[in-house]
Amino acid sequence: MGKIYLIDVTNRDGVQTAKLGLSKLAKTMINIYLNEMGVYQSEFGFPTTKHESNYLQANLKLAEMGVLRPIRLEGWIRATVEDVEKAFQMVPKIKDLNLSISTSKQMITGKFRGSKNEADILKMATEAMDAARAHGAETIGLNAEDASRTEIDFLLRFATAAKEHGADRVRYCDTLGYESPFTIYETCKLLAQEVEIPIELHCHGDLGMAVANSVAGAMGVIDGGQDAYINTTINGIGERAGNADLVAVILALKKAKGFAGKYKFGMPINLSKAWKICKYASYAFDVPIPVNQPGVGANAFAHASGIHADGVLKDPHNYELYNFKELGRGEPEIVETGREICSGEYSGISGFGHVMGKYDVEFASRDEAERVLELARFANVLAQKPLVADELQFIARYPDIAKELLALTPLD
Numbered sequence: 001m002g003k004i005y006l007i008d009v010t011n012r013d014g015v016q017t018a019k020l021g022l023s024k025l026a027k028t029m030i031n032i033y034l035n036e037m038g039v040y041q042s043e044f045g046f047p048t049t050k051h052e053s054n055y056l057q058a059n060l061k062l063a064e065m066g067v068l069r070p071i072r073l074e075g076w077i078r079a080t081v082e083d084v085e086k087a088f089q090m091v092p093k094i095k096d097l098n099l100s101i102s103t104s105k106q107m108i109t110g111k112f113r114g115s116k117n118e119a120d121i122l123k124m125a126t127e128a129m130d131a132a133r134a135h136g137a138e139t140i141g142l143n144a145e146d147a148s149r150t151e152i153d154f155l156l157r158f159a160t161a162a163k164e165h166g167a168d169r170v171r172y173c174d175t176l177g178y179e180s181p182f183t184i185y186e187t188c189k190l191l192a193q194e195v196e197i198p199i200e201l202h203c204h205g206d207l208g209m210a211v212a213n214s215v216a217g218a219m220g221v222i223d224g225g226q227d228a229y230i231n232t233t234i235n236g237i238g239e240r241a242g243n244a245d246l247v248a249v250i251l252a253l254k255k256a257k258g259f260a261g262k263y264k265f266g267m268p269i270n271l272s273k274a275w276k277i278c279k280y281a282s283y284a285f286d287v288p289i290p291v292n293q294p295g296v297g298a299n300a301f302a303h304a305s306g307i308h309a310d311g312v313l314k315d316p317h318n319y320e321l322y323n324f325k326e327l328g329r330g331e332p333e334i335v336e337t338g339r340e341i342c343s344g345e346y347s348g349i350s351g352f353g354h355v356m357g358k359y360d361v362e363f364a365s366r367d368e369a370e371r372v373l374e375l376a377r378f379a380n381v382l383a384q385k386p387l388v389a390d391e392l393q394f395i396a397r398y399p400d401i402a403k404e405l406l407a408l409t410p411l412d
C-alpha cells in the first residue's frame with residue numbers, strides 16, 4: 001500500500017503571496033523546523049531568481065553539513081530548457097526540482113495566446129526534464145498547472161510523458177481551488193492506476209476545501225496503488241485564499257474517521273513541533289493565527305459554555321478530539337511586561353551581549369561577539385523586527401552560513 005509524504009511549499013507558494021514575504025533567514029528557519037517535523041521535502045525557493053541564489057546555496061550547504069537532513073530541498077522553476085539551464089548555472093548544486101507548466105485549455109490559450117498547443121506543452125515539458133536529468137537532477141517532479149481544469153485525456157498523456165522521461169512524480173495542481181473531495185479522489189485514483197506514477201496533491205482554498213481535497217486526493221492516489229505527496233504551507237498561507245494547512249493536513253490524516261491507521265505517512269511526523277512552527281511563521285509573515293485555526297488557534301482547546309466546560313473537565317474526550325500536548329502546546333511562555341532589550345539593526349555590543357546571554361549563547365572572544373553582532377544587524381535590516389531566540393542562536397552557531405544567506409548584493 002502506498003504511503004503519504006509531505007512537501008511543504010511555504011518557502012515558494014507562501015512567499016509569492018501578495019503582500020506577504022519572508023527574510024532569507026526566516027526561510028532558513030522554516031526549513032530547519034520542517035526538517036525537525038519530519039516533512040519529506042521543502043520547496044525552498046526559486047533557483048532562477050537572483051536574490052534567492054545565496055540563500056539557496058547556503059541552505060544546500062546546511063544539507064551537506066547534515067543540519068538540513070533528511071529533508072530534501074527542492075527548487076521550483078518553469079518547465080523550460082532555459083529555466084533548467086539558468087537554475088543549474090545559478091545554483092549548481094541543486095539536486096531536486098519541480099518543473100511547472102500549464103496544462104488546461106484555459107491556460108494554454110489564455111496565457112500563450114495561440115502560440116502553443118498541447119503537443120508544444122508536452123515537448124517543452126519533456127525537453128526541460130531531459131535537460132534537468134542531463135545536469136544531474138536527482139529527483140524531478142513535473143507540475144501540471146491548472147490540472148483540475150485540464151481534460152483527463154490530455155492529463156493522462158501529460159503524466160505518461162512525464163513517466164517516460166523519468167519524472168519521479170507528477171504534481172496535480174488545483175491551481176484555482178476548483179476541486180471537491182469527490183472529484184479529486186476519482187481523478188487522482190485514475191491517474192495513479194493508469195500511469196503508475198506517484199502523484200503530488202497541490203490544493204488551494206478558494207472554496208474552503210484545500211485540506212479536504214488534499215487528503216481525498218491522497219486517498220485516491222493510494223487506492224490507485226501509488227505513493228501520495230501532499231503539498232502544504234504553514235498556517236495555510238499561500239496565493240489568494242491559501243494552500244492546505246500543514247498542521248490541519250497532519251491532524252486529518254492522523255485523526256479523521258476512516259483515515260487514522262489506514263492511510264499512513266511514509267516518514268514519522270513529529271506533531272509536537274506544530275505549535276512552534278506555526279507561531280514562528282505567524283511572527284515571520286506578520287499574519288496572526290485565527291483563533292479558530294485547527295490545533296494551534298487560541299480557541300482550539302478553549303471551553304466556556306456550561307455543558308462543554310463541565311463535560312471536558314469530567315473527561316477531555318467528551319469535547320476534544322485530540323490533546324493539546326500532542327501539538328507541543330501547554331508549556332508556559334514568557335512574555336516580557338517590563339524592561340525589554342531586543343536585537344535590532346542598530347544594536348550595540350552591550351545590549352546584544354545581554355540578549356544573547358538570555359538565550360544561553362556565550363562567545364569565546366569579543367571579536368567573535370562583534371562578528372555575530374554585525375551579522376545580527378544585517379539580519380535585522382532584512383527582517384525589520386526583533387530576531388527570535390532560534391534565529392540569534394542560528395547566527396551564532398553558523399556565522400559563515402548566515403553571512404552567505406544574508407548577502408543580497410545584486411548579482412550580474
Ligand SMILES: [Zn+2]
Pocket residue numbers: 013175202204238239243
Ligand atoms: Zn499554488
